[in-house]
Amino acid sequence: MISLKEIAKQCGVSVATVSNIINGKTNVGEETRARILKVIEETGYAPNYMARGLRATKTQTIGLIIDDITSFGTPDLIEGIMGYFEKTGNKVVFENLRVYSKWPADYQNGTEAFVKAVNAAISQLLAIKVDGIIYISAHGRVINYVSNFTSVPFVICYGSSDVPDVPYVCIDDVKSSYDLVEYLISEGMTKFGVIASSKANIHGKERLDGYKMAMEKNNIAIDEKYIVIGKWDRKTGYECCAELFEKGFHNESGKKVIFCFNDLMAAGVYDYLNEKNIKIGEEISVVGFDDREIAAFVNPPLTTMAIPLHEIGTKSAEMLVNKINGTELEKNNFSIPCRLIKRKSV
Amino acid sequence: MISLKEIAKQCGVSVATVSNIINGKTNVGEETRARILKVIEETGYAPNYMARGLRATKTQTIGLIIDDITSFGTPDLIEGIMGYFEKTGNKVVFENLRVYSKWPADYQNGTEAFVKAVNAAISQLLAIKVDGIIYISAHGRVINYVSNFTSVPFVICYGSSDVPDVPYVCIDDVKSSYDLVEYLISEGMTKFGVIASSKANIHGKERLDGYKMAMEKNNIAIDEKYIVIGKWDRKTGYECCAELFEKGFHNESGKKVIFCFNDLMAAGVYDYLNEKNIKIGEEISVVGFDDREIAAFVNPPLTTMAIPLHEIGTKSAEMLVNKINGTELEKNNFSIPCRLIKRKSV
DNA sequence: TTGAAAGCGATACCAC
DNA sequence: GTGGTATCGCTTTCAA
Numbered sequence: 001m002i003s004l005k006e007i008a009k010q011c012g013v014s015v016a017t018v019s020n021i022i023n024g025k026t027n028v029g030e031e032t033r034a035r036i037l038k039v040i041e042e043t044g045y046a047p048n049y050m051a052r053g054l055r056a057t058k059t060q061t062i063g064l065i066i067d068d069i070t071s072f073g074t075p076d077l078i079e080g081i082m083g084y085f086e087k088t089g090n091k092v093v094f095e096n097l098r099v100y101s102k103w104p105a106d107y108q109n110g111t112e113a114f115v116k117a118v119n120a121a122i123s124q125l126l127a128i129k130v131d132g133i134i135y136i137s138a139h140g141r142v143i144n145y146v147s148n149f150t151s152v153p154f155v156i157c158y159g160s161s162d163v164p165d166v167p168y169v170c171i172d173d174v175k176s177s178y179d180l181v182e183y184l185i186s187e188g189m190t191k192f193g194v195i196a197s198s199k200a201n202i203h204g205k206e207r208l209d210g211y212k213m214a215m216e217k218n219n220i221a222i223d224e225k226y227i228v229i230g231k232w233d234r235k236t237g238y239e240c241c242a243e244l245f246e247k248g249f250h251n252e253s254g255k256k257v258i259f260c261f262n263d264l265m266a267a268g269v270y271d272y273l274n275e276k277n278i279k280i281g282e283e284i285s286v287v288g289f290d291d292r293e294i295a296a297f298v299n300p301p302l303t304t305m306a307i308p309l310h311e312i313g314t315k316s317a318e319m320l321v322n323k324i325n326g327t328e329l330e331k332n333n334f335s336i337p338c339r340l341i342k343r344k345s346v
Numbered sequence: 347m348i349s350l351k352e353i354a355k356q357c358g359v360s361v362a363t364v365s366n367i368i369n370g371k372t373n374v375g376e377e378t379r380a381r382i383l384k385v386i387e388e389t390g391y392a393p394n395y396m397a398r399g400l401r402a403t404k405t406q407t408i409g410l411i412i413d414d415i416t417s418f419g420t421p422d423l424i425e426g427i428m429g430y431f432e433k434t435g436n437k438v439v440f441e442n443l444r445v446y447s448k449w450p451a452d453y454q455n456g457t458e459a460f461v462k463a464v465n466a467a468i469s470q471l472l473a474i475k476v477d478g479i480i481y482i483s484a485h486g487r488v489i490n491y492v493s494n495f496t497s498v499p500f501v502i503c504y505g506s507s508d509v510p511d512v513p514y515v516c517i518d519d520v521k522s523s524y525d526l527v528e529y530l531i532s533e534g535m536t537k538f539g540v541i542a543s544s545k546a547n548i549h550g551k552e553r554l555d556g557y558k559m560a561m562e563k564n565n566i567a568i569d570e571k572y573i574v575i576g577k578w579d580r581k582t583g584y585e586c587c588a589e590l591f592e593k594g595f596h597n598e599s600g601k602k603v604i605f606c607f608n609d610l611m612a613a614g615v616y617d618y619l620n621e622k623n624i625k626i627g628e629e630i631s632v633v634g635f636d637d638r639e640i641a642a643f644v645n646p647p648l649t650t651m652a653i654p655l656h657e658i659g660t661k662s663a664e665m666l667v668n669k670i671n672g673t674e675l676e677k678n679n680f681s682i683p684c685r686l687i688k689r690k691s692v
Numbered sequence: 693t694t695g696a697a698a699g700c701g702a703t704a705c706c707a708c
Numbered sequence: 709g710t711g712g713t714a715t716c717g718c719t720t721t722c723a724a
Contacts, residue, residue, distance in 0.1 A: 048473070
């Protein structure tokens with residue numbers, strides 16, 4: 001590969017001059033600049049990234065830590081982030097924690113092994129001198145345990161943190177859930193079954209809050225026994241629906257709806273309802289959350305809340321760039337509301 | 347950040363000795379090694395990646411070019427690749443071509459703008475001195491247009507190439523399609539409708555070949571009028587099914603099956619059949635290809651062929667590492683067969 | 693406006 | 709076994 005030195009020799013100038021031209025310095029003669037630029041063009045010279053990174057403080061590289069690339073939403077988040085960095089001319093390096101393959105079933109948030117893995121990833125990234133780090137979390141994790149936040153700008157994407165001053169952008173679960181329930185009420189629903197999740201999960205906790213707020217606002221009684229706890233998958237969706245039925249939910253009078261905290265559990269509810277030959281969207285309505293691909297393919301198509309993944313990604317990237325440039329941020333964290341997708345299940 | 351020099355000074359030895367220890371050279375005294383290792387441990391010293399990359403020929407970094415991260419299969423391919431590189435201790439840098447957002451609808455394979463984007467990505471990667479490159483292609487592209495194949499080891503993942511000696515690993519579409527049709531025949535199917543694709547797409551072409559081979563092998567007549575061309579999406583799946591019906595497919599005698607070249611088109615067929623109140627899997631069977639998430643969620647669940655994405659990824663990574671190490675490869679390309687997933691649609 | 697030279701942090705060759 | 713030092717390709721004073 002051709003080096004700075006060689007093109008300097010070819011042009012009969014010093015390396016310093018060539019370097020100045022490449023870096024857009026103004027202290028170079030008009031004629032010299034043009035002449036050298038031409039040679040650079042012709043030779044297809046590209047600066048050596050390593051050499052540059054060694055000397056300069058900024059590497060134009062940002063590090064992306066992802067919990068698991070096969071996790072729902074992650075690809076679209078990445079797409080948003082990389083779209084932004086393409087414009088700013090940053091390179092992106094990945095650290096893939098691969099939590100699904102490493103800690104199958106249910107690993108614990110904040111677990112020692114996990115924290116260690118995260119910090120190892122951060123060290124790696126720091127070793128290659130990234131200008132900043134974005135952490136894409138799955139599972140609505142609350143990230144409170146990262147040790148070296150401060151050494152380089154850091155933003156959490158699709159997750160949150162209780163540590164003060166750690167920037168993050170996540171979805172507004174409370175408002176989204178509230179909006180969905182308001183819509184359901186406007187459609188005349190009066191009896192709600194909800195398939196929630198453990199409150200340890202921030203999404204679960206906040207969606208429940210939103211639900212309760214909307215119910216109270218509209219003076220509809222909340223029946224605690226019809227709030228059951230699932231584990232975000234199809235199987236527990238099915239089981240929770242069965243539990244609702246055991247408790248007599250289907251015998252309630254009034255328009256009934258089952259609000260599932262994600263689409264997968266809603267699919268489990270479909271399974272149960274189909275088994276019992278209950279017409280979904282007619283006898284009982286069902287709504288989900290996430291707007292996964294499957295939501296449009298189940299029968300009937302599922303009404304759900306679409307997560308603005310692309311926007312979340314873009315926003316995170318924007319925040320990081322601002323942090324790196326030292327631009328003061330208006331806010332340190334953002335919550336973006338989801339979009340209601342009306343389909344046939346209501 | 348602490349440097350080699352500093353730890354050398356701290357230990358009262360030369361940088362050369364420390365460097366030798368770090369790089370596992372054997373020409374170092376037992377006692378010295380232990381003493382220095384201890385200091386390295388205590389100080390948390392990590393070698394500067396840039397400096398090392400500048401001097402050494404290998405950077406332990408591999409470049410990953412991806413057509414589009416939101417494309418079906420890409421995340422799992424990446425998961426397989428990164429799992430392998432985690433073991434070998436390689437870092438991974440991404441270049442995301444983002445073809446879906448940049449060339450919406452249908453961009454052309456081999457198009458000038460596209461080729462330019464690919465070569466730009468390669469140059470980027472070369473500038474940061476990657477040891478090798480993996481290209482994850484979407485759309486079963488045949489990659490014949492990359493200019494600087496040779497400067498660094500290069501392998502195509504989930505695609506192929508007609509350029510001699512370019513290593514690739516893809517799926518064995520012919521065999522997979524053949525296997526699927528054989529299974530269908532073993533289930534007593536005699537009338538086949540097929541929703542294929544343009545033959546410009548290598549997957550489409552080969553799946554058709556496999557279909558024909560299986561039919562001929564079993565002496566079942568191929569009815570060309572029942573081979574219709576879709577565009578891999580739900581909508582054209584629906585339209586193609588309608589076309590089949592216009593041609594009288596549903597009035598044929600014998601056990602009928604519609605073989606769709608992917609799951610999305612199969613879902614379109616479901617739409618049409620549901621509309622006509624035809625019992626899927628009873629009156630007419632349907633099979634897809636890909637085993638996307640939706641396949642398990644449509645009603646009835648779809649019989650389809652699962653693509654061994656993880657394995658393809660792992661194999662590509664393995665090939666690349668071998669190439670980098672100069673290990674002779676037994677073969678320059680691999681075709682991995684898909685796995686039949688039996689569900690209720692047959 | 694241009695250039696000489698120091699140095700970034702490591703590796704590797706060659707003396708001792 | 710250990711140490712001195714040239715070198716990788718670039719950026720960045722400081723002089724000229």
